[in-house]
Amino acid sequence: MAVLLIAEHDNKSLKDATAKAMSAATALGGPVDVLVAGHNAKGVADAAAKLAGASKVLLADDAQYANQLAENMAALVVELAGKYDAVLSPASTSGKNFMPRVAAALDVPQISEIVSVDGPDTFTRPIYAGNAMQQVQVAGGKKVITVRTTTFKAVGTTGSAAVESIGAAKGPGTSEFVRDELSKSERPELAAARVVVSGGRGMQSGDNFHLLEKVADRLKAAVGASRAAVDAGFVPNDYQVGQTGKVVAPELYIAVGISGAIQHLAGMKDSKVIVAINKDEEAPIFQVADYGLVADLFKAVPELEEELKKQGY
Amino acid sequence: MKVLVPIKRVVDYNVKIRVKADQTGVDLANVKMSMNPFDEIGVEEAIRLKEKGVATEIIAVSVGPQEAQETIRTALAMGADRGILVKVAHEVEPLTVAKILAGIAKAEGPQLIILGKQAIDDDSNQTGQMLAQLLGWAQGTFASKVTIEGGKAEVTREVDGGLQTVRLNLPAIVTTDLRLNEPRYASLPNIMKAKKKPIDEKSPSDYGVDPAPRLKVLKVSEPPKRKGGVKVKTVQELVEKLKNEAGVI
Ligand SMILES: Cc1cc2nc3c(=O)[nH]c(=O)nc-3n(C[C@H](O)[C@H](O)[C@H](O)COP(=O)(O)OP(=O)(O)OC[C@H]3O[C@@H](n4cnc5c(N)ncnc54)[C@H](O)[C@@H]3O)c2cc1C
Ligand SMILES: Nc1ncnc2c1ncn2[C@@H]1O[C@H](COP(=O)(O)O)[C@@H](O)[C@H]1O
Numbered sequence: 001m002a003v004l005l006i007a008e009h010d011n012k013s014l015k016d017a018t019a020k021a022m023s024a025a026t027a028l029g030g031p032v033d034v035l036v037a038g039h040n041a042k043g044v045a046d047a048a049a050k051l052a053g054a055s056k057v058l059l060a061d062d063a064q065y066a067n068q069l070a071e072n073m074a075a076l077v078v079e080l081a082g083k084y085d086a087v088l089s090p091a092s093t094s095g096k097n098f099m100p101r102v103a104a105a106l107d108v109p110q111i112s113e114i115v116s117v118d119g120p121d122t123f124t125r126p127i128y129a130g131n132a133m134q135q136v137q138v139a140g141g142k143k144v145i146t147v148r149t150t151t152f153k154a155v156g157t158t159g160s161a162a163v164e165s166i167g168a169a170k171g172p173g174t175s176e177f178v179r180d181e182l183s184k185s186e187r188p189e190l191a192a193a194r195v196v197v198s199g200g201r202g203m204q205s206g207d208n209f210h211l212l213e214k215v216a217d218r219l220k221a222a223v224g225a226s227r228a229a230v231d232a233g234f235v236p237n238d239y240q241v242g243q244t245g246k247v248v249a250p251e252l253y254i255a256v257g258i259s260g261a262i263q264h265l266a267g268m269k270d271s272k273v274i275v276a277i278n279k280d281e282e283a284p285i286f287q288v289a290d291y292g293l294v295a296d297l298f299k300a301v302p303e304l305e306e307e308l309k310k311q312g313y
Numbered sequence: 314m315k316v317l318v319p320i321k322r323v324v325d326y327n328v329k330i331r332v333k334a335d336q337t338g339v340d341l342a343n344v345k346m347s348m349n350p351f352d353e354i355g356v357e358e359a360i361r362l363k364e365k366g367v368a369t370e371i372i373a374v375s376v377g378p379q380e381a382q383e384t385i386r387t388a389l390a391m392g393a394d395r396g397i398l399v400k401v402a403h404e405v406e407p408l409t410v411a412k413i414l415a416g417i418a419k420a421e422g423p424q425l426i427i428l429g430k431q432a433i434d435d436d437s438n439q440t441g442q443m444l445a446q447l448l449g450w451a452q453g454t455f456a457s458k459v460t461i462e463g464g465k466a467e468v469t470r471e472v473d474g475g476l477q478t479v480r481l482n483l484p485a486i487v488t489t490d491l492r493l494n495e496p497r498y499a500s501l502p503n504i505m506k507a508k509k510k511p512i513d514e515k516s517p518s519d520y521g522v523d524p525a526p527r528l529k530v531l532k533v534s535e536p537p538k539r540k541g542g543v544k545v546k547t548v549q550e551l552v553e554k555l556k557n558e559a560g561v562i
Pocket of ligand 2: 352
């Protein structure tokens with residue numbers, strides 16, 4: 001089965017999500033070509049060529065792919081799709097944006113956010129905020145799949161695929177990029193961090209997130225949040241963890257002042273170890289926490305930072 | 314300009330669903346159903362565009378069972394002008410919904426279609442993008458701000474790295490994210506008024522669409538359960554356990 005995997009990147013670096021989606025792609029059993037569509041993205045293509053399992057990297061380097069507009073990305077992928085039996089991409093906001101267009105153009109259903117490849121045409125995906133797992137079989141036609149990357153291991157970088165430059169497809173020209181307002185952070189990316197410290201409505205203000213950042217700095221952690229904290233303007237939208245935000249599965253997830261609504265749990269319950277700090281001992285978050293601390297966060301979080309410091313973190 | 318708002322009837326977001334013992338699906342008997350929360354945000358956005366004098370008519374569309382009429386009534390009570398119910402008794406896949414909506418769009422000629430980014434039951438996050446492709450329109454997905462000006466829509470989108478703003482030729486597709494607005498509650502007088510607003514009933518065949526599913530659901534199962542762990546008494550105990558017992562720091 002010939003597979004096309006679409007790389008996740010920001011024109012500068014290849015994202016870890018691509019290496020994870022590569023695991024899903026190779027599980028389909030066939031040569032996997034990687035498409036890097038971007039602008040001045042030769043470095044990304046070179047990194048993709050090292051992914052174990054890549055048989056070829058296609059580089060479409062053109063100004064129209066600088067911001068991965070869905071209309072242009074879909075036109076390109078659809079043009080390439082003829083040669084492939086399956087098209088995969090990480091279920092990032094970028095993949096979610098253009099992949100359904102590809103599926104519609106090919107007149108096939110899309111299988112969203114698979115968490116396992118159970119057979120060449122059989123996949124499992126979460127529904128209802130992960131409260132049920134649906135196993136589906138594709139009848140025929142090309143497969144269009146997005147991959148929940150937290151459940152797949154990143155492949156190694158032992159590959160040495162050739163990079164082939166390809167031309168741009170004719171974009172429909174119906175949309176244009178205006179601007180980006182990207183969150184700047186020295187911390188690891190939320191989706192890839194080994195430790196995540198998240199705050200909820202209990203944090204009371206954006207300023208108070210500094211308490212969490214201090215802990216995060218000691219543990220080289222990313223900082224996340226609940227929807228309530230984002231809605232209240234404490235932190236930017238890209239901090240949101242959950243059913244309709246980011247899905248994370250770090251080694252350690254520390255939930256502070258978060259009640260544990262199902263929509264939040266959907267985004268973090270696959271973490272290896274969960275810690276909850278909440279003053280309400282009845283909070284549902286304790287039902288999934290490996291270690292629960294019933295305490296006022298304004299006392300416990302500074303203490304935690306102090307203790308970590310004492311222990312040399 | 315006309316605005317179309319597709320709305321889905323789903324299990325209420327507060328309900329803890331149960332998987333059927335025979336693994337054929339989720340138990341929907343006697344479960345509270347509501348409008349998909351992202352679609353409420355879509356209806357609200359359309360109403361605000363009408364209040365600003367940008368939109369002239371708001372059409373709420375639902376593809377689903379007869380009961381989806383109640384969901385359309387809710388949209389009408391919020392402020393939509395009329396409804397279209399496309400009756401299908403079984404679950405419909407996003408591509409099917411998109412094809413039906415494309416048929417409605419061709420018949421009605423809206424300049425803007427506002428969908429939710431995701432239905433909270435199937436968690437597909439596909440329909441709006443598929444519809445945009447079928448119609449050959451531009452899309453602004455995961456919108457937290459929408460401005461219509463000079464025949465274009467400027468849409469600010471919530472993306473993994475922060476925010477991205479795009480400008481779209483009209484007609485266009487917008488899908489809503491949580492921060493776009495806070496939907497209003499329907500007032501009692503408006504609920505009464507909504508009872509007189511028209512709802513057309515259609516079937517997929519009116520748009521030449523075969524609603525049969527294309528994916529075969531082999532089974533629906535419970536996710537692995539996480540069991541609660543222990544309570545620790547102090548921060549010191551917590552750090553000790555993370556270090557020596559769990560080994561994660
Ligand atoms: C369509 C839809 C999509 C959604 N998507 C998401 C999503 O992706 N992610 C998400 O997170 N939510 C999502 N939600 C929202 C979700 O339902 C909850 O409303 C939200 O997660 C609650 O956030 P919270 O736990 O921070 O706030 P709350 O539920 O208000 O909990 C605050 C907690 O802080 C504790 N607390 C307060 N003060 C202190 C203190 N001083 N010390 C210690 N503890 C304290 C309280 O005991 C309480 O448990 C979604 C909802 C809908 C309808
Ligand atoms: N059966 C339906 N009837 C009307 N609108 C729908 C239906 N299914 C999906 N939609 C719209 O498409 C959006 C995304 O749904 P989905 O692609 O299923 O996650 C929803 O928020 C609705 O706006």
